[in-house]
Amino acid sequence: xxxxxxxxxxxxxxxxxxxxxxxxxxxxxxxxxxxxxxxxxxxxxxxxxxxxxxxxxxxxxxxxxxxxxxxxxxxxxxxxxxxxxxxxxxxxxxxxxxxxxxxxxxxxxxxxxxxxxxxxxxxxxxxxxxxxxxxxxxxxxxxxxxxxxxxxxxxxxxxxxxxxxxxxxxxxxxxxxxxxxxxxxxxxxxxxxxxxxxxxxxxxxxxxxxxxxxxxxxxxxxxxxxxxxxxxxxxxxxxxxxxxxxxxxxxxxxxxxxxxxxxxxxxxxxxxxxxxxxxxxxxxxxxxx
Numbered sequence: 695x696x697x698x699x700x701x702x703x704x705x706x707x708x709x710x711x712x713x714x715x716x717x718x719x720x721x722x723x724x725x726x727x728x729x730x731x732x733x734x735x736x737x738x739x740x741x742x743x744x745x746x747x748x749x750x751x752x753x754x755x756x757x758x759x760x761x762x763x764x765x766x767x768x769x770x771x772x773x774x775x776x777x778x779x780x781x782x783x784x785x786x787x788x789x790x791x792x793x794x795x796x797x798x799x800x801x802x803x804x805x806x807x808x809x810x811x812x813x814x815x816x817x818x819x820x821x822x823x824x825x826x827x828x829x830x831x832x833x834x835x836x837x838x839x840x841x842x843x844x845x846x847x848x849x850x851x852x853x854x855x856x857x858x859x860x861x862x863x864x865x866x867x868x869x870x871x872x873x874x875x876x877x878x879x880x881x882x883x884x885x886x887x888x889x890x891x892x893x894x895x896x897x898x899x900x901x902x903x904x905x906x907x908x909x910x911x912x913x914x915x916x917x918x919x920x921x922x923x924x925x926x927x928x929x930x931x932x933x934x935x936x937x938x939x940x941x942x943x944x945x946x947x948x949x950x951x952x953x954x955x956x957x958x959x960x961x962x963x964x965x966x967x968x969x970x971x972x973x974x975x976x977x978x979x980x981x982x983x
Contacts, residue, residue, distance in 0.1 A: 710745065710772060710781060712840055718780040722771060724962070725972045731755055733969030735766055736899055736945045737959040740801035742808045742839055746951055747772045747801055748959060748972075749786055749810060756967030763818045764795045768810065772839070775952040777974075786810055786842045787834055793819045793827050797853040798899040798945065802833075802865065804883070809835040810842060813853035813871070831855035833883070849883050856900045857883070868893070870900040870913050877902070890926040894919050901947040905956060908983035915944055922983060943973055 718725075726733055735751030751766040759765040768787035773780045787796050787810065799812030816822045816829035831850040834842040849855075856868040860879065867878045867886060875893040878886040897913030904910070909924035911917075918938035919929040932938045940946060943960030951957045956977040964970040 710783075710838075710840060712783075712838075715781050715783045715840060718771070718782055720780070721773075721777060721974070722780060722972055723974055726970075727752060727769070729754075733964060734961045734972040735969045736798040736947075737961060737972060738798060738800050738810075738947050739949045739957065739959050741775050741949060741951055742801070742803065744775055745772050745839070746775050746777065746949075746957070747808065747839065749799075749801065750961075750972060751796060751798065751969075752785070753969035756964060756969050758967070760795070764815070765789060766796045767794075768796055768799075768812060770840075777951075777957075783840050786836075787812055787844070793822065793825075797871075799831070799833070799854065800856050800858060800901075800947070802857050802859050804833075804835060804865075807835045807837055808839040809833050809857075811855045811857040813855055815853050817853075829853070831857075833857070847884070850886065854899045856902055858902065866902070868900040868902045868911070870896060870898050875900075875913075892926060894929045894931060899945050903948045903950075903956070905950075905979055906983070908979075910948070912939070912946060912948070916940070920983065939975075939977060941975060943975070944970070946975075948977065 733753045735753040737750045739748045748771040749768045752769040757764045767789050770783040770786040795815045797813035797815045801810050811833045813831045814829050816827045830848045831852050832848045834844045836842045852869040852871040854871050858866045860866045865880045869876050875896045877890040880886045895913040895917045897917040901912040909921040911919045916933050918932040920932050921928040944963050946958050946960035948958045958975045962971040962973050
């Protein structure tokens with residue numbers, strides 16, 4: 695048994711350092727991809743088997759590609775959860791069809807595999823309904839946390855699904871796209887039961903996380919809410935009170951890293967438009983939450 699466990703561990707390490715991955719020098723703070731006029735868009739992150747995985751929407755021309763469709767895909771970086779040994783991996787969600795442009799999602803774990811939820815913004819294509827092109831939320835999954843395969847399953851109409859693992863073993867989801875703000879639970883990612891269908895925020899790209907019993911919800915560019923219990927109707931508007939954590943970052947997301955710390959990542963807005971530089975911030979929680 696011990697030999698098998700070590701073999702599995704070394705196989706996972708070898709996969710992270712696969713020939714189609716390559717190391718980055720230092721931490722990619724204030725980083726952009728090396729290609730010309732290429733920028734970091736929405737960032738989502740999570741930990742898996744001792745590594746931090748950072749997925750970002752790779753952008754060219756500040757959302758102006760394909761006549762404003764964006765043509766975004768999810769690119770992939772990772773590091774040890776002490777933020778060393780940074781690697782750049784193959785794209786997690788490449789574009790394989792002319793109509794595809796990817797919307798923000800979140801990483802989660804399913805059946806021992808690292809998965810990535812995301813949406814397709816197919817509504818940006820003229821005549822997409824008549825062409826019967828798929829739109830909405832789906833996911834890809836990976837056996838080695840490097841190479842991802844699409845599930846082919848669309849599980850919700852939202853374009854920017856926030857899917858996460860709950861402590862009770864079920865899946866949680868927060869939606870915000872086009873005013874459909876709500877919180878749901880599921881056993882299989884297919885059937886979703888409402889937990890709170892009246893979330894205070896209606897912003898896109900929600901980030902939900904808990905910390906020492908407190909509940910937090912960040913949405914889009916300006917909205918942040920807090921609840922000491924997470925119960926419906928108890929959310930406080932921290933965006934209005936000035937207690938939010940944005941610090942100039944666009945669409946920030948938060949995850950837990952080593953020793954119970956919380957890391958936030960987002961993008962610093964470029965003066966010429968959407969997209970910019972990858973930025974990390976560590977959050978500190980005050981005694982009152």
